[in-house]
Amino acid sequence: MNIGGWFLLMTALVGLPHSGAAGESSGDSAMAVNKVAWTDLIFTGSKFPAAITVRMQLEPIHDATANAPSPEREGWGACSRVIGDDRMQLTIKATSQVLGAENRYEERVWFTAQDGLPYERDRLNQGDTVWLKSYCWEDQGVRRRKVEPGDPAEEQQPRNLWSQRTESLYRYPDGDAGCNVVSDPALIVYKVSSLAPVNGHGPLELCVFGKKQLHRLLIKQEEASSLQVAYTVRSATREKTVVKGRILPLVYTVTAENIAVADQAPEAFSLFGLEKDIRIYLDPAKGIPVRISGTADNIGALDFQVQQATVN
Numbered sequence: 001m002n003i004g005g006w007f008l009l010m011t012a013l014v015g016l017p018h019s020g021a022a023g024e025s026s027g028d029s030a031m032a033v034n035k036v037a038w039t040d041l042i043f044t045g046s047k048f049p050a051a052i053t054v055r056m057q058l059e060p061i062h063d064a065t066a067n068a069p070s071p072e073r074e075g076w077g078a079c080s081r082v083i084g085d086d087r088m089q090l091t092i093k094a095t096s097q098v099l100g101a102e103n104r105y106e107e108r109v110w111f112t113a114q115d116g117l118p119y120e121r122d123r124l125n126q127g128d129t130v131w132l133k134s135y136c137w138e139d140q141g142v143r144r145r146k147v148e149p150g151d152p153a154e155e156q157q158p159r160n161l162w163s164q165r166t167e168s169l170y171r172y173p174d175g176d177a178g179c180n181v182v183s184d185p186a187l188i189v190y191k192v193s194s195l196a197p198v199n200g201h202g203p204l205e206l207c208v209f210g211k212k213q214l215h216r217l218l219i220k221q222e223e224a225s226s227l228q229v230a231y232t233v234r235s236a237t238r239e240k241t242v243v244k245g246r247i248l249p250l251v252y253t254v255t256a257e258n259i260a261v262a263d264q265a266p267e268a269f270s271l272f273g274l275e276k277d278i279r280i281y282l283d284p285a286k287g288i289p290v291r292i293s294g295t296a297d298n299i300g301a302l303d304f305q306v307q308q309a310t311v312n
Helices: 026-030 187-193
Strands: 038-047 050-060 087-098 101-112 117-126 130-137 141-148 164-171 204-209 214-222 227-234 240-247 250-259 274-283 288-296 300-311
Touching: 038 288, 101 187, 187 204, 187 214, 187 274, 187 288, 227 288
Parallel strands: 227 300
Antiparallel strands: 038 050, 038 300, 050 087, 087 101, 101 117, 117 130, 130 141, 141 164, 204 214, 214 250, 227 240, 250 274, 274 288, 288 300
């Protein structure tokens, strides 16, 4: 078991018509939206024989770096340029320790903050297999560009020298799939964090693009019980506050329905490697996700607990 397997779509985890973030139903109108309170979250989770650390970082995008192709994308160029002063980057770094072996996974999602819709994504796996996959949200589907080393010796070279390159376009299903726009799984945590911290939210429907297919998500608030938490909050001025005790969280369940293209086997939805019984627990006083729980393939029930949060 490695982070590139069950944790591959950690996302894993977001406007452009049909090429931006998730399609949202009219139920979203019942959910007031706030500015996200955090800029950095560190979660840990463990289930023998694996111990996992996940870090999520939010930062604004400046024009000097926006849509600039990285060296490994030479010859391919960048995704379509997105104009606006509210562009953000969500970076997720995950490390797993399995019986002494370390695997690393990194994902970056570029999106617009006002609507939380994505237009570009990178995924880098550094485990049993090594590859970089870049995605562009387009009108007809999501375009993926994959770069990987041709042999073990090439794996030690800079990524722009990797020789194995493939490009694929994963088209949206024909007809009305109920997805006006398409999001990214990693931005679910961002979306939930932006909701006003009150009880009684109506359900929210989102469509997201996973590895190769779309998934229709239903996010619903459910009745919560008190929850024991222990984590550190760091302010922008580096002041630290320890939060320890019981809280009454806001709990959101996430259920997924696959929207498979004809003649394709349906893929499983995944958030942080969790595929079923997914719940996100939010501290209503601070707007911080304190737990993400669910069931992971080949592992069973797994909880990710926040250990540190940096706030605006």
